[in-house]
Amino acid sequence: MSEYAATFELIDADKDGRIxxxxxxxxxxxxxxxxxxDGARGAISKVDADGDGLIDLDEFSTWLRGR
Ligand SMILES: [Ca+2]
Ligand SMILES: [Ca+2]
Incomplete structure (x- = not known):
């Protein structure tokens, strides 16, 4: 399991696996x-590799690693 999964789950309030x-x-x-x-959508679009408008765990991990 990714080291970022716990943080991800905290943010993912409805637990659908996407932020x-x-x-x-x-x-x-x-x-x-x-x-x-709008700011949130802009931030998401920067890390949203598959373009679905949501951040999944892969995208989230990539984002945190790149900071
Ligand atoms: Ca969610
Ligand atoms: Ca995405």
């Missing part, structure tokens, strides 16, 4: 760095 723009907005609110829904 949506909504879930990213909620995360950033918790981290006290509020993000608009």
């Amino acid at each position: 949506s723009a909504d879930e990213l907005v909620r995360l950033m609110a918790v981290l006290d760095e509020p993000l608009t829904i």
Whole structure:
């Protein structure tokens, strides 16, 4: 299992295996760095390798590794 899986599951509030723009907005609110829904979509599009508008665990891991 990926070392990022636990973090991923925390963010994935509805447990569908994908992080949506909504879930990213909620995360950033918790981290006290509020993000608009458009900002979240923009952030997702940068790491969304398969272009489905959602971040799966593979894309999430790649993103964190590349930071
Ligand atoms: Ca989700
Ligand atoms: Ca994707």
